[in-house]
Amino acid sequence: MxxxxxxxxxxxxxxxxxxxxxxxxxxxxxxxxxxxxxxxxxxxxxxxxxxxxxxxxxxxxxxxxxxxxxxxxxxxxxxxxxxxxxxxxxxxxGYSTPSVVQHTFTMLGNLMTNIHRYADDCRHGAWQQSPMFCRLDHSINEIAGKRFVVVGYGNLGQAVANVAKAFGAQVIIAERPNSKEVRRGRMAFEEALKVADIVSIHCPLTPQTENVFNAETLALLPKHAILINTARGGIVEEHALAKALESKQLAAAGVDVLSTEPAQADNPLIQYSGDNLLLTPHTAWASxxxxxxxxxxxxxxxxxxxxxxxxxxxx
The missing domain is CATH 3.40.50.720 (NAD(P)-binding Rossmann-like Domain)
Structure with a gap:
């Protein structure tokens, strides 16, 4: 053969x-x-x-x-x-579930504790110049107690939810966008966004989910919210996300996928230079x-x- x-x-x-x-x-x-x-x-x-x-x-x-x-x-x-x-x-x-879950929380942990900023400060001598034993220039927050919204509750979404619960987060399962009914144990999509501290995307890219995170829906999120996308790039409208990050309408985002891959030089998230975005090259699945x-x-x-x-x- x-x-x-x-x-x-x-x-x-x-x-x-x-x-x-x-x-x-x-x-x-x-x-x-x-x-x-x-x-x-x-x-x-x-x-x-x-x-x-x-x-x-x-x-x-x-x-x-x-x-x-x-x-x-x-x-x-x-x-x-x-x-x-x-x-x-x-x-x-199902082969990549543990890898994607790990990547999701690696990105989230970095953003919530600002590890990337502190590591950069250390490389540039800020700790060495500190008047005290530590540096507290950037906010440090815990996952515990946060309202953790899962969008897409298949095997992967469920695995992420379980880890979020282990961190002590309050998990909220978002209903499908534009659904006319809200199933038991779920919250309407837009209502979930309004109360979210963290949003983690794990739904497939379909006509119903394409660009479902756009200027209008991103504006529903509290300004302190963090968005993580390890699903598909087309689910998030990239110009809207870049604008929300730049204006601080959204606190931070971790993105592993883009609408066109490999990344194009003119992609707004590639061009974005703010330190409230972590961008990885579609590696969440690849342990x-x-x-x-x-x-x-x-x-x-x-x-x-x-x-x-x-x-x-x-x-």
Whole structure:
């Protein structure tokens, strides 16, 4: 069996040996649209994170039987065309939850205690010049007791909520935006924003959530609130967020995702220079352990397919 990994760079150099039990594994760090056909023309299994695969490809790939998305999302694969071509598609869900939870609270902890500012002060000699034993130039706040609003209450949102509770926060589960009813145990989306000290986003990007955090909804947040987005960039309108941070309408934000990735030089959050924004390059999911779980999940999917099973089948 010929197995081809199209964008191995997204796997951060982890051990791919669990895949070798199924056949010959060929890896490419990156693959352009023009290179796809030549690289997978003889492949039986294709593994891809972000390389787009569509009907034009499938019509030329008679050997291809299985596409393994090296991710949870499958939006880069034309699922309708894959089904029509008789090609199975799988994904891996839940592998990155511990990593994203850790990243969420790493960003939040930095912002609430201003560690990044204090570390910068130390590098520039401020502590050495202090008239007392410490520096207290920037506010230091606890998660304990804060109203922690979770937007998106799937497995990831629930895991974040559990950790927030362990810190002693008062967790509030936001109802879906524009929902006409509020389920038991939840608070209407706009009402939740009005009382939030912290907002952590974990919902998928859909037509209903695209730019749901915009100038109008960000204005509902108290000025001391902190926003964390480790979900999808398109959920937050970036010009509005940059403006809210600059005007101090919002205290701070931690952002791991942008609407266009890789980041573009003209993105307002890339251009923003204030120290109340922490921006990371879509790394919340990418702990070594997370990627190891991803590879193990892909191997399980291939084994299941070969045995006639349906594990993680999307198509």
């Amino acid at each position: 010929n197995i081809v990994v199209l964008d191995a760079a997204t796997l951060a150099g982890v051990d791919l040996s669990p895949l070798a039990q199924f056949g010959t594994v060929s890896t490419y760090e990156h693959t352009t649209a023009e290179q796809v056909i030549s690289r997978i023309k003889n492949a039986n299994v294709v593994i891809s994170n972000k390389v787009q695969l569509n009907a034009a490809h499938f019509s030329q790939l008679s050997a291809l039987k299985l596409i393994c998305a090296a991710a949870t999302g499958t939006n880069n694969i034309d699922l309708v065309a894959a089904k029509a071509a008789g090609i199975a598609v799988t994904n891996v869900a 070594k352990e997370s990627i190891d779980r991803l590879i193990a999940g892909i191997a399980e999917n291939i084994a299941s397919y070969l045995n006639g099973g349906q594990t993680n089948r999307v198509v």
